[in-house]
Amino acid sequence: MKGQEWYQAKEIADEYDSKRFSRGGQLIDQREKQAVLEALSPVEDKKILEIACGTGRFTAMLASNGADIVGLDISSAMLQQGRQKVRQNGVSNDIEFMRGDAARLPFPDDHFDAVFAMRFFHLAETPAAFLAEMSRVSRTQVFFDTFNRYSTRTIYNWLLPMGSRLYSESEVESLLGRANLTLTDESHDFILPYGFYRQIPGEIASTFRDADTTMGETKVGNLLASVSYWNATVE
Amino acid sequence: MKESLMDILACPLDKEPLDLSATDTESNDDDTEVLAGELTCTECGTVYPIEDGIPNLLPPDMRE
Numbered sequence: 077m078k079g080q081e082w083y084q085a086k087e088i089a090d091e092y093d094s095k096r097f098s099r100g101g102q103l104i105d106q107r108e109k110q111a112v113l114e115a116l117s118p119v120e121d122k123k124i125l126e127i128a129c130g131t132g133r134f135t136a137m138l139a140s141n142g143a144d145i146v147g148l149d150i151s152s153a154m155l156q157q158g159r160q161k162v163r164q165n166g167v168s169n170d171i172e173f174m175r176g177d178a179a180r181l182p183f184p185d186d187h188f189d190a191v192f193a194m195r196f197f198h199l200a201e202t203p204a205a206f207l208a209e210m211s212r213v214s215r216t217q218v219f220f221d222t223f224n225r226y227s228t229r230t231i232y233n234w235l236l237p238m239g240s241r242l243y244s245e246s247e248v249e250s251l252l253g254r255a256n257l258t259l260t261d262e263s264h265d266f267i268l269p270y271g272f273y274r275q276i277p278g279e280i281a282s283t284f285r286d287a288d289t290t291m292g293e294t295k296v297g298n299l300l301a302s303v304s305y306w307n308a309t310v311e
Numbered sequence: 312m313k314e315s316l317m318d319i320l321a322c323p324l325d326k327e328p329l330d331l332s333a334t335d336t337e338s339n340d341d342d343t344e345v346l347a348g349e350l351t352c353t354e355c356g357t358v359y360p361i362e363d364g365i366p367n368l369l370p371p372d373m374r375e
Contacts, residue, residue: 146319150373155365169339172316176368180323187319 083130089153093131101274103285107265108194108221109137111305115219115261116190119143127178127193127210132158132171134194139170146188148176179205183213186310192219198240207255211310218257218308222248224264224301248306257308264301265292312366314343320350323368327354333361 083089112134116124120142129135129147131154138145139162149155155173162168176182178193179202191214193206200206210218225242252259268288273281292301314336320329333348350359350366360367367374 150369152362152365152367156363159364172312174312174366174368176323177370177373180370182321182323182368183319184321184326 083154084151086153089131089151089157092154092157093133101270102278103281104266104270104273105133109134111221111263112192112194112219113137113141115305115307116143116192116217122189123187125181125183125188125191125210125213127191127206128196128199129158129173130154130195132161132173134192135171135173136162136165136167139167140165142170144170146172146174148174148178148181150175150177179209181209181213185212186215188214190214190217190219192217194221196220197243198223200241203241204251204254207251207257211255211257214310216310218255218310219306221303221305224304243304245304248304252306252308256311258311259306259308261307262304264298264304265289266303267291267300269302312345312361312364313339314345316366320366320368322352322355322357322359323370324357325352325354327352329353329359 113119116122116138119138122143124138124143124145126135126145126147129149132147135145135147135158147158152175155175159173162171174182191210193210197203197220207218222243223240225244249259266288268284276284292298314331317329317331321327322329329350329352331345331348331350333345335347337344337346344364345361346364348361350361351357357371
């Protein structure tokens, strides 16, 4: 089953946050939020589009930091979760959720200051088309992450029910070039893959995470990282 | 969706402007929240529904 169908099921959407981001998964959530915030800051009054926003983890965070944000997803079940969440948190005034196709975005050229997608490209069957469309609607910046081909993730990647595509650095560089994007910054993390952290309790997870981060700061660590963050500017 | 979103929304197929026809709205402090209705492309006529406050801008070939 492909991600597109997998995340449309209501029962998957209902338990998405609790399944992914409890236990050791909290550390993943924190790291991803930090990556997004660092890449997009300063976010105040910035017009931002999030592709595959899901239940709105980043959408809500960016709105509470003053961004003017649109979250787009293909799954109505995930969006309903997101809409309920932001209404409860009182940040719904700066957020718009909508359903749409990432390859055919409902916006004019160059409308947003920044466009980003987290955990999206591993589910993308036609990454070049998606990246080109993100580049079209962004005036200045495009940010996204990928899961890496030569990493610990390959151990369990083939088992995942939603299918998951892994990328090498040269593939990402070629995709960026074809979408008229210039890489300005990259970082690599998680020698221990997400699947590992999700299985262990939070207090043990932080010990592993400390070791992971320390090793990740070395050259070898960068090569083994399972997740990469790519920050690019529109040419 | 807020009514002011109309300023930026375009038809996903031809990127032309859309017309809003709202059937259920809710007044906020400075904007109107559209809970249900339809968006119609001024050029190609494709209709996009708004349900539970969320516009569905999936092109017709991707709707189930």
